[in-house]
Amino acid sequence: MKNLDYEGYTGSIEYSAEDDLLYGKVLGIRGLISYEGKSGKDLEDDFKVAINSYLASCQEASIPAEKPFKGSFNVRIPAALHREAALDAMEAKVSLNNYVAEAIRSRVAKEKVNS
Numbered sequence: 793m794k795n796l797d798y799e800g801y802t803g804s805i806e807y808s809a810e811d812d813l814l815y816g817k818v819l820g821i822r823g824l825i826s827y828e829g830k831s832g833k834d835l836e837d838d839f840k841v842a843i844n845s846y847l848a849s850c851q852e853a854s855i856p857a858e859k860p861f862k863g864s865f866n867v868r869i870p871a872a873l874h875r876e877a878a879l880d881a882m883e884a885k886v887s888l889n890n891y892v893a894e895a896i897r898s899r900v901a902k903e904k905v906n907s
Contacts, residue, residue: 795819796839799847801860803827803839818843820860867892 796803796816803825804816814835818825827842829835850857869877881891 796836798840798843801825801843805835818846818860821858823858 794805796805801821802819804819806815807813808815813828813830814832815826815828816835816839817827823846825842825846827835827838829838847857877891878888881888884891886894
């Protein structure tokens with residue numbers, strides 16, 4: 793397991809040899825939600841407690857909880873690459889969004905095979 797998952801949130805798993813402690817933070821959000829534990833079970837339990845605490849505090853404050861990995865993001869690329877991708881997408885009769893999504897899907901699948 794490379795990450796923890798709970799209630800739509802993903803958390804990292806790190807190890808501090810100096811402290812002999814597992815720790816992590818929630819990925820894909822601007823805020824900082826961190827957790828720790830002496831064992832994998834402790835880490836996972838603290839991760840769930842941290843998420844539940846975050847969601848409860850958002851509800852109490854009547855503010856929406858930040859959702860990670862919403863499915864949209866801005867990408868800055870060189871103009872020449874943008875042009876090439878847009879022209880390739882037009883030629884393939886797909887939107888630039890679908891073209892980029894397929895390129896990412898292909899790369900992610902390749903990385904999973906290689907890891």
